[in-house]
Amino acid sequence: MNKIGVLGGMGPAATADFLTKLIQLTPATCDQEHLPVVVANLPHVPDRSRAILGLGANPLPAMCASIDLLVNAGCGVIAVPCNTSHHWHSDFAKYSPVPVLHIAEACVLAVGPAQTTAILGTRGCLQSGFYQRIISENGGFCQVPDTQTVQPVVDATIAAVKGGDLARGARYLEHVLRTLSSNGVNAVVLACTELPLAALGCDPVAHAGMTLVDSTLELARASVRYGLDRGWNKAA
């Protein structure tokens, strides 16, 4: 049970981005100093946002099947590089015999002393409210995008990345960041794992003076820390 398990596929590009960041964050000079990781990139999980909004099937059984796969493969901790799915975190953490990290708890550590933090995510993630709860429990003040004017552009950013069009996603996200900046926001959590991929193409001027928190990166950081603390980078 010395492997990091990745419950992925939600979406696949975000899963690959998570694995890349996990490997980049691991201090290693050769293969054998890296952490063992098993990735279940199983994309046929029902849409998480639609389920929270009461529009689609429950994704929990498919997520539990991935947990079974990862635990059977010897994983001792599980990371889920999908923010929206954390609506069910208490359910799958109860189901899993091994710990499941929480992406929002990983992000809160990186927000810092900002006074106004905007959460960018799917409508389901924002309606679930776990980010708002965790940030306010940590003494921060939360802002969510206006559902009529800004959220449609966030939705379009996420859809563009899931469809493989990163350049279009970057243009949309840049528009969102400029709007938030003019609203006095000083930290933005990219609380959907597709958004950091769009952020790569954004003009840095669009978010000058704001802290951008990459939820994929922060979850990868927490995962690497968990594995290194237990010496999983050393061969058994």
Add this chain to the structure above:
Amino acid sequence: MNKIGVLGGMGPAATADFLTKLIQLTPATCDQEHLPVVVANLPHVPDRSRAILGLGANPLPAMCASIDLLVNAGCGVIAVPCNTSHHWHSDFAKYSPVPVLHIAEACVLAVGPAQTTAILGTRGCLQSGFYQRIISENGGFCQVPDTQTVQPVVDATIAAVKGGDLARGARYLEHVLRTLSSNGVNAVVLACTELPLAALGCDPVAHAGMTLVDSTLELARASVRYGLDRGWNKAA
């Protein structure tokens, strides 16, 4: 058995690059249209090149353990994004109850009608000779780098990528490509999965007029084709 299995960790960055390419090559507009993939990124496999050169432990038992993990997880085909490990392809293909794709066979399809093809890889991969055999069986003519002058730079490129220094790797690879170009080479197989990562940073002028074959990309292409032909992108 409708999942693609990735026997990874050799090295980890190449494994993440392979997963990224596999996902990018899959025609999909939403998560649920992607292919199911399980990645065993288990980096504690003994060094493949050292084993071929008689300097280190046999990596085959560790690779067979990864095959067990992938088959138990429901994989119906296995891809190994590590060229050197294909020295043992006939052994692990015999061990595996499901087909194991061959990276060199995937690359040969992309070499095209070039007359002089250089193979860049680890010393173990070149000593093993499977690339030279497969390319000559397909009517091509093979060139391998001079072991005294060019191969040390190839070795340094691979080590730089494994250590996370892509910029240094790119500088070394650029030097190798310029040398090959002046030797009349018109196709280069990047026959170590670390090399395409270094190639990203190379000046395109260094390989103008030469076909660069990315072994990671060609194996990903073969994997996607295998999964799509069998409808694995459709939910069960």
